[in-house]
Amino acid sequence: MTIGELLEGKRVCICGGSGGVGKTTASAAIAMGMAATGLKVAVVTIDPARRLAEALGLEELDNEPRLVDPSRFDGHGVEMKGELWAMMLDPKRTFDEVIDHLAEDDKTRDEILANRIYQELSTAVAGSQEYTAIAKLYELDREGDFDLLVLDTPPSRNALDFLDAPDRLTQFFEGRALQVFLRPGGFATKIVGRGTGVVFSVLKRVTGVDLLQDLSVFFRSLGGLIDGFKERADHANELLTDPATTFLLVTSPEREPVDEAIFFWRKLRDAQMPFGGIIVNRVHAAFGGDASPEVVVEALEPKLGKKLSGKVAAAFAEHRMLAERDQETIVRLREEMEQPALIEVPALAGDVHDIDGLVEIHRYLIADDAERAAMLDATIA
Ligand SMILES: Nc1ncnc2c1ncn2[C@@H]1O[C@H](COP(=O)(O)OP(=O)(O)OP(=O)(O)O)[C@@H](O)[C@H]1O
Ligand SMILES: [Mg+2]
Numbered sequence: 001m002t003i004g005e006l007l008e009g010k011r012v013c014i015c016g017g018s019g020g021v022g023k024t025t026a027s028a029a030i031a032m033g034m035a036a037t038g039l040k041v042a043v044v045t046i047d048p049a050r051r052l053a054e055a056l057g058l059e060e061l062d063n064e065p066r067l068v069d070p071s072r073f074d075g076h077g078v079e080m081k082g083e084l085w086a087m088m089l090d091p092k093r094t095f096d097e098v099i100d101h102l103a104e105d106d107k108t109r110d111e112i113l114a115n116r117i118y119q120e121l122s123t124a125v126a127g128s129q130e131y132t133a134i135a136k137l138y139e140l141d142r143e144g145d146f147d148l149l150v151l152d153t154p155p156s157r158n159a160l161d162f163l164d165a166p167d168r169l170t171q172f173f174e175g176r177a178l179q180v181f182l183r184p185g186g187f188a189t190k191i192v193g194r195g196t197g198v199v200f201s202v203l204k205r206v207t208g209v210d211l212l213q214d215l216s217v218f219f220r221s222l223g224g225l226i227d228g229f230k231e232r233a234d235h236a237n238e239l240l241t242d243p244a245t246t247f248l249l250v251t252s253p254e255r256e257p258v259d260e261a262i263f264f265w266r267k268l269r270d271a272q273m274p275f276g277g278i279i280v281n282r283v284h285a286a287f288g289g290d291a292s293p294e295v296v297v298e299a300l301e302p303k304l305g306k307k308l309s310g311k312v313a314a315a316f317a318e319h320r321m322l323a324e325r326d327q328e329t330i331v332r333l334r335e336e337m338e339q340p341a342l343i344e345v346p347a348l349a350g351d352v353h354d355i356d357g358l359v360e361i362h363r364y365l366i367a368d369d370a371e372r373a374a375m376l377d378a379t380i381a
Contacts, residue, residue, distance in 0.1 A: 001341040003030055003365040004037060006276050010246045012141060012149045012239065013276070016162060016264060017250035018257040019155040022281035022345075024048050025352045026250045027152035028056065028086070029361040035084035036073075036362075039147040042085040044136055046129060046152045051353035056086045063090040063097070065140070076355045078362070085146065091132040095122045098135050102228035108221050116211075117218040129154035130165035138236045160267055163240070166233035246276035251333075253283050253326035262336045277341030279365075280330055285346045285376040286323035293317050346376055 007013055007030075015027045024045055031043035042065040048058065056068050065085035073080045096113055099122075103109035112118050130153075137151050153162050239245060247268055251261040261278060268275045291299075293313040300309035334342060345364045352361060364372055 001277065001343065002368050003033060003343065006248070006341055006343075007034060007148065007246065010148065010244055010276070012137065012151065012242070012245040014137075014151045014153065014240075014245065014247050015250050015279075016153045016247055018252075018260045021250050021252045021257050022279075022352075023155075023250045024052065024152045025358075025361060026248070026279050026281060026345075027150050028052065029352075029358045029365060030248075031086070031148075031150040032073075032078070032084050032355075032358050033362040033365055034148055034150070035082040036078050036080050038081040040083045040085070040145070041148045041150060042087070042140060042146045043150040044087055044089055044133065044140070044152060046089050046133060046154050048088060048152075049351070049353055051351075053088060055354045055358075056084075058086055058088050061088065061090060063087065063093045063136075065146075072355060076359050078355075078359050082147075089129070089133055089136055091129050092123060094132040094136045094139075097139065098229075098232070099225070101139075102225045102232070103221075104224070108224070111217055112221045112225075115218050115221070116214045118222065130162045131169050133162070134165055134236045134240070135232070138232065138239055141239055160264060163267060163271060163273070166236040166240075170230050170233040241271070241273050243274060246274050248276050249278045251278065251280055253280055253329045255329065258329050258333055262333065265337050265340070275340070277343065278333065278337065279343045279345060280326075280333070281345045282347040283326050283330070283344045283376070284319060284322040286320060286327070291316075344372065344376060 013030060015023045015030070017023050024047070027043050027045060028048070031041045035041040044065070045053075045056075045058070048056075053059065055072075057066065057072065065087040068084040068086050070080045070083075099112050099118075100109050103112060133151060133154060137149060140146065140149055249261045249264055251257045265275060265278075293316070296313040296316055297306075297309045300312055303309075304312065330342070330344070334340065343365060345361055348357065348360055350357070352358060364375060367375060
């Protein structure tokens with residue numbers, strides 16, 4: 001299976017998985033590879049490593065995709081037929097944009113954005129990143145400027161946090177606490193309307209902060225937006241279950257991320273969300289056949305001497321052990337996930353933080369299974 005086949009007819013590709021497995025790297029490589037085939041692709045990255053951000057020209061922080069200068073790909077072995085657009089998610093700003101879209105008029109919007117309580121709340125909500133990632137995805141999809149959107153997902157300890165982010169925000173708004181606050185005669189109107197005003201006015205005089213004003217504006221203006229939030233959450237859920245959306249899980253071949261990937265896969269299935277396949281990243285490729293350490297030492301000793309060839313043989317044996325362990329894990333993964341589309345990407349010698357690194361990863365993504373197997377055989381990581 002090639003990445004092109006996996007993404008055939010898809011408009012949205014979401015790369016999920018445990019922390020540190022290569023989600024951001026895979027997202028960037030996938031987007032670049034699909035753009036190279038002639039599509040207009042946008043990748044939304046979340047906290048990319050600084051050097052990768054620089055390689056993609058992501059210094060601009062305006063929360064909109066920017067065209068990656070096509071000349072950046074010159075001389076790197078990839079012919080860019082389409083357009084790669086890239087952005088780094090700014091969660092706080094995305095949340096402000098949601099308010100901007102939902103507010104009926106500029107006055108309401110400005111009131112909310114300037115409100116101290118909103119600022120605290122939005123920083124807290126944005127801090128979770130999951131909600132804002134989906135909000136941004138939804139917005140870009142709605143604007144419809146791109147053939148394909150590739151979404152990197154936040155490094156959450158629990159990959160599943162991502163799936164119910166829209167619901168969690170809605171639950172917060174529908175939650176009892178807020179309802180009690182907002183309903184007529186509820187807490188909000190009480191503190192605004194009664195003797196508590198004295199406390200607030202003293203506070204205001206002492207601190208200069210008009211908390212009462214902040215509170216009442218917050219509840220009055222945000223109250224009007226709740227239905228809009230719910231509606232957007234519904235739309236976001238629709239987008240996550242749309243047949244033109246696909247989830248690619250990314251994992252390393254270690255036990256824990258693989259367990260989590262399997263768990264995530266089950267959740268996707270239960271929620272009837274479209275699963276595309278799994279990328280097993282940083283695989284230790286087996287190489288050199290099954291030569292025993294003695295044979296290796298014998299072959300190398302004339303050139304390297306006894307001590308060094310012994311070391312090489314030991315490193316070789318260790319690498320082979322890792323390669324075997326990885327293959328066992330992959331067999332388990334295939335069984336548990338009922339034979340998914342699976343793409344193995346080897347552990348490269350260094351970090352992937354430039355165009356060359358992405359091109360290298362992308363070679364494995366665009367290969368079909370037989371080509372990839374041949375490439376992995378030839379890899380010395
Ligand atoms: N195939 C690979 N070979 C070598 N290094 C790799 C490979 N894939 C990713 N890396 C490196 O591993 C590190 C983690 O990758 P990346 O940032 O893509 O993971 P992530 O899943 O996005 O992490 P986080 O959960 O923190 O967002 C990076 O330094 C990256 O350059
Ligand atoms: Mg990342």
